[in-house]
Amino acid sequence: MNILYFAWVREKVGAAEETVSPPPTVGTLGQLIDWLAQRSPRHAAAFADRKLIRAAIDQVHSQINASVAGAKEVAFFPPVTGG
Amino acid sequence: MTVEIDIRVQREAFEPGAELTRFSLQNSSSGAVCTFTGQMRDFRGPDRATGEPITAMELDHYPGMAERQLAELAADAKSRWPLDDLCIIHRFGKLIPTEPIVFVATASAHRGDAFAAAEFLMDWLKTKAPFWKKETTAKSAEWVSEAAADVERAQRWAR
Numbered sequence: 001m002n003i004l005y006f007a008w009v010r011e012k013v014g015a016a017e018e019t020v021s022p023p024p025t026v027g028t029l030g031q032l033i034d035w036l037a038q039r040s041p042r043h044a045a046a047f048a049d050r051k052l053i054r055a056a057i058d059q060v061h062s063q064i065n066a067s068v069a070g071a072k073e074v075a076f077f078p079p080v081t082g083g
Numbered sequence: 084m085t086v087e088i089d090i091r092v093q094r095e096a097f098e099p100g101a102e103l104t105r106f107s108l109q110n111s112s113s114g115a116v117c118t119f120t121g122q123m124r125d126f127r128g129p130d131r132a133t134g135e136p137i138t139a140m141e142l143d144h145y146p147g148m149a150e151r152q153l154a155e156l157a158a159d160a161k162s163r164w165p166l167d168d169l170c171i172i173h174r175f176g177k178l179i180p181t182e183p184i185v186f187v188a189t190a191s192a193h194r195g196d197a198f199a200a201a202e203f204l205m206d207w208l209k210t211k212a213p214f215w216k217k218e219t220t221a222k223s224a225e226w227v228s229e230a231a232a233d234v235e236r237a238q239r240w241a242r
Binding site: 056061077079080082 | 121142143144145147148151152173184185205208209210211212213214215216217226227228229230
């Protein structure tokens with residue numbers, strides 16, 4: 001599974017992209033965040049305030065309880081501020 | 084009528100006047116053309132007098148999803164109003180004050196639909212399109228926070 005980070009989430013994690021293989025117990029976006037947050041102190045800092053984290057599964061905005069089963073690309077980012 | 088959807092996500096600067104001329108000429112049967120340009124402001128804060136000058140901005144984006152999300156918003160606008168045509172241009176990368184960030188154009192038989200569709204596109208784009216602004220002042224560079232007013236405006240169009 002390819003994980004992408006954008007804006008300050010990318011800066012806090014210290015990487016734009018990483019490939020991970022979460023265990024089968026990771027079924028939802030929320031569980032994926034819990035698992036990623038344990039990877040390093042930087043990940044933990046990036047995911048510290050979950051209210052500020054938005055996510056997309058295979059480039060579609062997704063809610064925290066969405067399933068990540070079969071997902072190729074999961075992105076994490078702050079609320080969007082374009083336009 | 085078939086709606087041609089012209090969506091561009093680009094690093095290069097663009098000229099809204101030239102885009103309007105091109106858009107109008109290619110829609111000779113439309114009685115109404117509405118455009119919106121969002122440009123980079125030169126300060127941040129509640130107003131210019133008390134705000135801090137901004138010297139530059141970096142626009143981060145999610146390549147692939149940005150185009151896809153804009154195409155989805157365009158298709159949604161098409162389904163809500165009888166549009167002859169529409170165009171969305173959004174920059175990414177480095178910008179300086181007064182440079183256009185975003186351009187939306189809609190064409191329809193009459194102004195009501197063109198106005199409404201352009202407003203809808205901007206309101207939804209602000210809360211759905213994956214772009215993030217980082218503003219640079221003399222002191223620091225900071226990511227822009229989500230504006231509650233933008234979320235409220237977008238909710239008006241929920242259905």
